[in-house]
Amino acid sequence: MRSLVLLAGLMGATACITPNRPPVPQATLWDMSQDLEPLRTEFNAHQNAPRLVALVPPSCAESVAAFQEARGELEALGPGQDLVWLVVWQDELPEDDCDAARAASQTLDRQRTEFFHDCKHLAGRSFANGTVLAGELRRAFLFYPPGVAWGENPPAPSAWVHRTGRVGLDHRGDARDLAAKLRERWTAVTQVR
Numbered sequence: 001m002r003s004l005v006l007l008a009g010l011m012g013a014t015a016c017i018t019p020n021r022p023p024v025p026q027a028t029l030w031d032m033s034q035d036l037e038p039l040r041t042e043f044n045a046h047q048n049a050p051r052l053v054a055l056v057p058p059s060c061a062e063s064v065a066a067f068q069e070a071r072g073e074l075e076a077l078g079p080g081q082d083l084v085w086l087v088v089w090q091d092e093l094p095e096d097d098c099d100a101a102r103a104a105s106q107t108l109d110r111q112r113t114e115f116f117h118d119c120k121h122l123a124g125r126s127f128a129n130g131t132v133l134a135g136e137l138r139r140a141f142l143f144y145p146p147g148v149a150w151g152e153n154p155p156a157p158s159a160w161v162h163r164t165g166r167v168g169l170d171h172r173g174d175a176r177d178l179a180a181k182l183r184e185r186w187t188a189v190t191q192v193r
Helices: 002-016 037-045 061-075 098-107 122-128 175-192
Strands: 029-031 051-056 084-090 113-118 140-144 159-162
Touching (some): 029 037, 029 098, 037 084, 037 113, 051 061, 051 122, 084 098, 098 113
Parallel strands (some): 084 113
Antiparallel strands (some): 051 140, 140 159
16 A cells, blocks of 8 residues: 555656756846946847846846836837847845846846846946946936947947936936837837838
8 A cells, every 4th residue: 555655656746747848048147247348249239129228236126126117118119029128237235246136137038138247337337428427327227229339338328217316317217207218219210210
């Protein structure tokens, strides 16, 4: 009787195993502790598509939710379906590190999305030069239409918003504000073509 129970238990255990199902792929997380080259390479690799660079802390639930909301708003536009997302996880909070960036990357849609970890705030300082801000840009979404290339320095964004209350109040906004700005910009870009 005991061997019948053991056999039934083994059969039940094997019924849950699905050897033909591929494992869920891990999101690639590019390291930018030395320079911005991984981000620049990916930015330029998608030069024929609209791109959105998101600068967000990985352990801030509000920022991650804002990213997800922005993605939903922009994909609802129609042209947003072609958008390439370049997510830069910036270490800003005490909990932010490579592990937090990796974990946050796993929670987001990875279609047309590349993830980067910036522990030294290189991206925030570099992208601030293309905005009206001086210093460092954080918790921001920056839009680039097709055709824009990144040379020596990041190009100025066509539209951008941030979620930091300290600076640039004329660009402070949420995902809906960004979607509205991008809708206007997208219309202008597509009319030029």
